[in-house]
């Protein structure tokens with residue numbers, strides 16, 4: 257199964273971020289790392305092998321290397337990794353150095369996902385990122401020097417005031433580094449963020465829809481020219497370097513989660529861990545239930561999620577996923593948003609711009 261570990265700390269909170277992350281430091285960090293090890297050692301899924309392990313956040317590299325390694329060790333004991341297991345950590349360029357990357361690589365991490373977001377220092381400041389473009393380059397070099405041969409760079413487009421040319425410059429900077437994988441997301445404005453409050457007051461000058469559309473079109477062209485497969489709407493990989501962990505999510509497979517706010521889905525049950533680090537630690541230390549939300553997935557929900565997530569993938573979904581799918585798909589095939597090939601329905605290039613509409617039409 258896929259194993260996810262959530263590290264909920266960051267040096268500061270970015271203006272657009274609604275992830276379960278906290279700008280906290282001090283004892284709570286080591287306490288949470290210890291609680292994570294305890295939680296993993298008590299896991300009811302002990303013995304089930306890991307096909308992928310993913311440390312996300314938050315900022316996993318906010319933790320000292322020793323803490324990261326002790327958590328990874330606990331995961332490996334509970335979930336013996338399959339051969340070729342993909343073991344990823346997210347990394348923030350402002351929280352890493354050559355020594356930390358070298359320790360992580362020796363301990364078994366074999367993939368890094370570096371949160372770049374932009375190569376423009378003004379844009380980075382406007383996003384509240386703690387790092388500069390120079391630190392991105394340093395982190396990337398340190399990752400390569402440490403022996404990481406599978407590196408993702410995470411960037412966002414449609415930033416406030418961003419032009420198509422500015423986005424293309426960012427993307428070209430990323431492509432020049434030749435990472436194996438690129439995650440290229442359109443900025444979305446989430447409630448309970450600083451950006452949302454600005455947006456509501458009309459103070460966030462986002463690029464208009466047509467500009468965002470052109471940015472994505474240029475993204476498809478440029479990544480293709482450099483040999484990347486657009487295997488998911490926002491994710492592009494050199495052949496053989498697709499993110500195996502995220503493929504598990506998009507294929508609606510099982511995953512186990514550990515840590516504050518982590519979500520787990522095993523069998524029909526999906527549940528979310530207590531989100532705040534202090535409350536999470538207290539619950540682990542007292543041996544209490546760690547769930548703050550829980551649901552049992554019925555077959556209709558499972559089918560809907562397979563459709564919604566699977567359509568994001570270039571491989572698409574089986575055309576007989578639900579009995580009425582072929583009829584619902586027909587008008588979307590006619591208007592050029594979907595194509596049917598080898599028994600699978602896929603978004604066309606044009607359809608990629610309309611993914612949410614397509615999901616609604618197919619499931620309404």
Ligand code: SF4
Pocket residue numbers: 265266268269270273274275277313314315348371
């Ligand atoms: S570094 Fe990532 S997780 Fe942390 S606040 Fe910024 S966007 Fe959120």
